Amino acid sequence: MNDVLAGLAPRVLGALVRRHGSFDACEDAVQEALVAAAVQWPQEGVPDNPVGWLIRVATRRLVDARRSETARQQREVTVAALTPADQMHAPPADAPGSPDDTLTLLFLCCHPAVSPLSQAALTLRAVGGLTTAQIARAFLVPEATVSRRITRAKQRIKAAGSEFRLPPEGELEDRLAVVLQVLYLIFNEGYAATTGAELNRPELITEAVRLTRELHRLLPGNGEVTGLLALMLLTEARRPARSGPDGSLIPLGEQDRSRWNRDYIDEGVKLITGALSSAPLGVYQLQAAIAAVHDEAARAEDTDWPQILVLYRLLARIWPNPVVQLNEAIAVAMVHGPHAGLAVLEPLVDDARVADGHRLHAVRAHLLEMAGEHDAARDTYELAARRATSLPERRYLERRVARLS
Amino acid sequence: MRFVLVVYGDPGAWVHPMFLRGGRSAADSGEDRPPPVESLLHELAESGELIDATALADPINTTTLQTKDAADGPQLVEGSVESGGRYVAGFFVVDCESHARAVEIGRRLPVAGSQAVEIRPVLGLSGWEM
Numbered sequence: 001m002n003d004v005l006a007g008l009a010p011r012v013l014g015a016l017v018r019r020h021g022s023f024d025a026c027e028d029a030v031q032e033a034l035v036a037a038a039v040q041w042p043q044e045g046v047p048d049n050p051v052g053w054l055i056r057v058a059t060r061r062l063v064d065a066r067r068s069e070t071a072r073q074q075r076e077v078t079v080a081a082l083t084p085a086d087q088m089h090a091p092p093a094d095a096p097g098s099p100d101d102t103l104t105l106l107f108l109c110c111h112p113a114v115s116p117l118s119q120a121a122l123t124l125r126a127v128g129g130l131t132t133a134q135i136a137r138a139f140l141v142p143e144a145t146v147s148r149r150i151t152r153a154k155q156r157i158k159a160a161g162s163e164f165r166l167p168p169e170g171e172l173e174d175r176l177a178v179v180l181q182v183l184y185l186i187f188n189e190g191y192a193a194t195t196g197a198e199l200n201r202p203e204l205i206t207e208a209v210r211l212t213r214e215l216h217r218l219l220p221g222n223g224e225v226t227g228l229l230a231l232m233l234l235t236e237a238r239r240p241a242r243s244g245p246d247g248s249l250i251p252l253g254e255q256d257r258s259r260w261n262r263d264y265i266d267e268g269v270k271l272i273t274g275a276l277s278s279a280p281l282g283v284y285q286l287q288a289a290i291a292a293v294h295d296e297a298a299r300a301e302d303t304d305w306p307q308i309l310v311l312y313r314l315l316a317r318i319w320p321n322p323v324v325q326l327n328e329a330i331a332v333a334m335v336h337g338p339h340a341g342l343a344v345l346e347p348l349v350d351d352a353r354v355a356d357g358h359r360l361h362a363v364r365a366h367l368l369e370m371a372g373e374h375d376a377a378r379d380t381y382e383l384a385a386r387r388a389t390s391l392p393e394r395r396y397l398e399r400r401v402a403r404l405s
Numbered sequence: 406m407r408f409v410l411v412v413y414g415d416p417g418a419w420v421h422p423m424f425l426r427g428g429r430s431a432a433d434s435g436e437d438r439p440p441p442v443e444s445l446l447h448e449l450a451e452s453g454e455l456i457d458a459t460a461l462a463d464p465i466n467t468t469t470l471q472t473k474d475a476a477d478g479p480q481l482v483e484g485s486v487e488s489g490g491r492y493v494a495g496f497f498v499v500d501c502e503s504h505a506r507a508v509e510i511g512r513r514l515p516v517a518g519s520q521a522v523e524i525r526p527v528l529g530l531s532g533w534e535m
Contacts, residue, residue: 115502117454141456141500149453249532344428389406390532 004046005034006210009129012054014101016062017164023108024154025062027126032130033058044182101220102127104166109153110179113160119154120147120189128207140191158312176219180228180284183212187232192240192390205236223279226271227288233268234291237261249396253300265295286315295385305334322354326363338371358387362397369404378404407456407500407527408507413520414494416464422494424462425515441515449499449510464492491521498527513535 009030016026033054109123121139121161124130132150136143167175190204212229219225241255272288279285290311297303309331318325325348345364354360357367361384368377378401385397416421424442449455469486470479485492497514501507504524511522 105430115452117500117502121453144450145453145456145500147450151451152451192529388532389526390529392530392532394528 004038004050006129006207007261008051008054009034010102010127011051011104012058013105013126015051015055016058018101020062021164023164025065026058026156026403027150027154029058029062029065029123030054031125031131032061037130038131040111049224052069059196074273096195102214104164107167107175108157108162108164108178110175110182111153111162112156112175112178113156114153115149116185118149118156120180120186121149123182123211124186124204124207125150128211130203130207135215138314154190176224177224177264179215180224183208183215184232184284187235191235204241205232208232209236212281222280224274224282224284225322226275227285229286230268230272230275230288231291233264233271234288235256237264237268237295243392244343247392248399251396252294255300257298257300260295265292268292269296281314281318283315286311286318298379305331321352323359324349326354326359329363329367333367333370341367342371356387358384358393358397359388361387362393365397365400369400374404406503406507407529408504409523409525409527410499410507410511410514410524411523412494412496412516413491413522415491415520418520421456421460421463422516422520423458425519434481441513441517445510445513449456449497454499454501454506454510455497456500459497460495463494467492493533494520 005017012027012033013030016030017023018024026059036057037050039055041047041050052215059115064316105127106123109126110119114122117139121135124138125132130138132146133143136146139146141287166172186204187208209229209232212225212232216222216225216229237253237260239260240261241257241259242250242252244250268288269292272285272292276289277286290308291302293308293311309328312324312328312331325344329341329344342364345360345367348354348360361380365377365380365384368380369376381397381400381404385394385401388394388397429483446455446458464485467485469482469484470519471482471486472479493514497510499507499510501510504526507524511517513522514522516522
């Protein structure tokens, strides 16, 4: 039922905004219609024309909202401007959706004037068709917080004077980069290894993959869109193997690879291979290519590290940042030995962006262990464990300390 | 990223540190506009960053379970673990984009003008494989 509804949300919202303008009010109305459908359809059955039903109910809500608004403000009644709900023309259920609406909505929700968490919340609601409550559960924040984020996002979009149409040609690439960032943020929120109580989070992965797939369908020739979809699939493929029954993290090198999802790997590899041979190189494609090299190794020791090193160096060139450098150091260590890897880490020790977190120390500890410097490795793992702000990561690092003690 | 801003108080202070008005009490200033902490809370709620804000009652009300001898188990005593020193007066839980933003929020708390405000990252329950 939720899947049916989710796919309809952008079509209904697009139709409403085209008709009545005011993205803000229409989005609220569609959300109410979706909630009504989630309650009514399981009891009364899915209507013959689900889109028409949703448009009718949402329009009614919109009219009601405008009525109470105008009454409140004691202004002239403007509802006459709205077509009566029953006369709304709704496309038949089997009519193809307006794919442009989904794209336009994605660009609108991922507006650069909005903060990333608000972009994500609004995208999940307006394009993904998730309810505020579902989004709140997935992000582990109170429902009121999500409501505020969405309201704030819509105010900002309105203030920025954005209209319901695709960004101009000259801005498309930059705006698309923001959309991809938001989709990746949603995916990452869901992917961070879950423990016990957080069973709701995979919903975010499903949603991120679904929306990226939709975007790929609309922009099949864009290498970065394809790259992001491949990256998600190739990462998600490893999920069944990356945590133990107790929620503990299992590093890539120790995962039971027979538990990886073959279908996702095959699809991801096919997507990234196609993109790399036809589109200009980009950061998502390179990350997907690295994930593909890992996923294609039957055993950890079969991993083609020289290939991974080449890819990380390319990535560092077009996207220089300390996290990429940390990963490059691991690849260097796997190809040229731990001391060479440690030398790559050296300049990062003074970089506040990584030196304050736990990752630099975790990688350094790992390389020191490889180099046989067990005392230094243990101390560094301990420092990394204390720096970690995630319980499973801290526990993983504590186990490494224990192993070396 | 989620942070807790821990607000400290000192036992000599009369006004609750969470409700200071730029370092002075509401009674001192003689104005009826809401104290700045309330407008800050309102702003953080609007931006979707505020998760929780809790002020703790005066430490005079504190009771503490303490175990001195494992055989006796925990014993309830009057007062705080720390006697006479600073005490925790309350906390704010925020979900914001970066540590820098959490510090910025802390800086704007009226209490930061006179008392210590600790910025502590919350230990998350999800993590990445390494």
